[in-house]
Amino acid sequence: MSTMTTISENPKAAAATEPATATGLIGFLPVGIARALALGGGVLTVASTFLAWTWTPRFPGDLTFYGSPGGLQLQVLVLGLLTTLFALSSYGVKGTRWLTPAGPDAALKLAALASFATAWFTVGAISVDLGGPVNLEPGGAVVALATLLALLGALALPFERPKLLPVDPEDTGWDQFKHRSANNWATFKAAFATGPVRRLPAMHSSVEILIITAVLAVALGVFTYGIGTEYDELFLGFLITAGFGFAAVNKSGLMQQATQLTKKHQNLSIAGAFTAAALFPFTQTDDQYATLGVYILIFATVALGLNIVVGLAGLLDLGYVAFLGVGAYAAALVSGAPSSPFGVHLPFWAAILVGAGASLVFGVLIGAPTLRLRGDYLAIVTLGFGEIFRIAVMNTDGTSGPDVTNGSNGIASIPNLSIFGFDFGAEHTIAGFTIGRFANYFFLMLLIMAVVVLVFRRSGDSRIGRAWVAIREDETAALAMGINGFRVKLIAFALGASLAGLAGTVQAHVTYTVTPEQYLFAGPIPPNSAFLLAAVVLGGMGTMSGPLVGASLLFLIPNKLQFMGEYQLLAFGVALILLMRFRPEGMIANRRNQLEFHEKDETPATLAKAGA
Structure with missing residues (x-):
């Protein structure tokens, strides 16, 4: 069992501690x-x-x-x-x-x-x-x-209780309180410490x-x-x-x-995970919970696209949900909806290309003038883009602007998808199981997620992926090593936007209607930009499975906590605070993030190995 050290705010008590007697x-x-x-x-x-x-x-x-x-x-x-x-x-x-x-x-x-x-x-x-x-x-x-x-x-x-350092009588009351709190926290962590x-x-x-x-x-x-x-x-x-x-x-x-086993058999594990997910609709007797399943997949797919921007490239994007909206609106306008002013009904493969392409174009148009900014400045600009998109689609109603999106009423009555004669809005019987409308879209989103996972894996392991990580860790050092920072960040921004647009095309057909209120920065129900960013951070930035787990939790929990009414977001926020306090690296974190967040916990073991 590893020896824990006390983290003291008192500079006079900065010396390392010695383990005391083992007690409970x-x-x-x-x-x-x-x-x-x-x-x-x-x-x-x-x-x-x-x-x-x-x-x-x-x-x-x-x-x-x-x-x-x-x-x-x-x-x-x-x-x-x-x-x-x-x-x-x-x-x-x-x-x-x-x-x-x-x-x-x-x-x-x-x-x-x-x-x-x-x-x-x-x-x-x-x-x-x-x-x-x-x-x-x-x-x-x-x-x-x-x-x-x-x-x-x-x-x-019993556990190895750390020897707590005495409080300096010259400290103020607040300093003494912080010192005692740090001692108590060190004792608590030591009680639950694990060995190698x-x-x-x-x-x-x-x-x-x-x-x-x-x-x-x-x-x-x-x-x-x-x-x-x-x-x-x-x-x-x-x-x-x-x-x-x-x-x-x-x-x-x-x-x-x-x-360790899943890393050793990574391809098999990914294939098995998709197989297990594909079995989910067969465990349901109706579409009640398959509905939640397809929405979770849409949310998780968009979160995985955002993970390229935030997790790999380190670009804080607070308006990412707008790209989901661009793809949804573009697909809705060309999918034969009666309220579409274009009167066009393209097949699905063309509609999905239009949605992903529109998001890609908007990603380049927004990223080109703004990606020379860094940190908080970039976050503010992307937040502004998200609000500009929502206001723009509300004003293009034929009164305040051109008649394109039908304003706050949105594009309604979007028809169900039909691919090669397979109607996604009708029930089908497979191996004796009745598969309803939302289960059909669940399988479609599973295929799209497989594409997104493939893109994420290939791009993360490629030369451009390593350049993203270099930019995320230290942009100045990456530029000094010859990496074209602007081009690398623009590729990440455009790729993430196109993946969000890809999911948006399916979302438009699943929900039948797209409206501006679906694409807010924050709200009680995801997807929105705040929840998407939280899913990436909560699940584990830079990992493939982390955002999928985070998105599943962040979509499922608010839906199930609706009975709490006005206290729903309070309880949800408290749960997130506790989770981030005890596992700041995320639910599924890579080794780099674990070392960064638990550097002090790793130091004794590292020093012991070095001494040996």
Whole structure:
């Protein structure tokens, strides 16, 4: 376990710290008792999910059955099993050590915390919805006690507590407060620190492929479960379960090992991911959740295009959603919509070229005069372009300007796509499964995303991609090495714009109508420029899968939190702040960003290797 150092704001306390005695967060509970509590609490948590938690089916999910977990009980069951397995690994039980290649204790603490949070949230929700704890059955009390015992046992496990430096009495009250906060944060991080991840043993390629398949199957199952949550309490519990569960699995080292395997078989992993995504519509009985799926794909495709501009080239673009709008409007005007003044009905392959081409032209026209700016100045200009686009399409209504876009009413009644006689607006039966309208567009967007992923991979690994990274890291040094900075940035801007326009052509046909209000800088529902940028940063800048994960979360969560009304954005903002505080490099970050954001955490290990 690596030794943590205290980050002090006091210059007089800048010396390195020495590790103190190994203790737990809740005191000097013997290690044996702590592990027994964690294991016993995990087993009891699993058993409690087979008991009734309430007496009435009025609580969503009907938790009144014995021997048949349902609703939130299933989430607690999964977390209880995870806690039990990590506890067995902490004991060193043969056959469970592979679960924690980075050490069991940190993962066990997070798994126990996840079980506790989800179980107590469920118990609290039952009490609030039904009118008090009196509505709990014995199973509800058992799960509350079991998860509490498991959490106490896990937090009592020892760790290398850093020796905290004393507060300088000459400091002001605010400096002393910051110093104590830094000491407390160092202690907290040390409690959840993990050791180095053990190297994977040599395995046959077929075994590695099976592991990748299992990982993709789990990912598909989690996504399908999350998008198909039927009531509000279930989705909130899913957020708690997925958040803490992902943190626990990540701390165990399993995520790092899965990443190693996917990098080793990158092409196979990408093909498997698209295959898993293509199976999603077959898991749905109607178009209710396939609708969310196709919108998520549109949002994710645009975010991946923005990742070229922001993640690879380092250009802060705050008006990127305008390129999505340009592609949508261009395709709508030539797709045979009755409200289009052109009266043109081009086939889809021509409409998609018009949409992507229009966005490409606008990207060049906007980028040519502005990309000589840097940083905040470039951000302000791109923000202005986004607003100019929205105002322009509102004014080209035949009254304030030429009659092109029908003003605030937009282009309505856009017909469904038909490619080679395949009508995307009609239901089709494939292998006994009925595929509806949105499922058809889901498959189409999956093909377009495959094109975008291919472009991103090829451009990122090419000479121009390395030039983008050089510009992002240090533009002055890149120019000194002979890179034509303006041309390189213009290519990134134009390529990103054309990819957004590509997605916009499908969005116009999916939504039937394009209006200026769909392309704001910020709003409660994506896609908009603020959410697109947040998806890139949250998912992991410069990576291929990061923005896809970030976009999926940022589209799904606001849609599922609409029941919170005016508090929706507040809760969403708090969640983003916490995520960025604990994982600033993003959900899926490259090694460079991890080293930059955790430079102080990596320093002791690096120095130790150098000393050895």
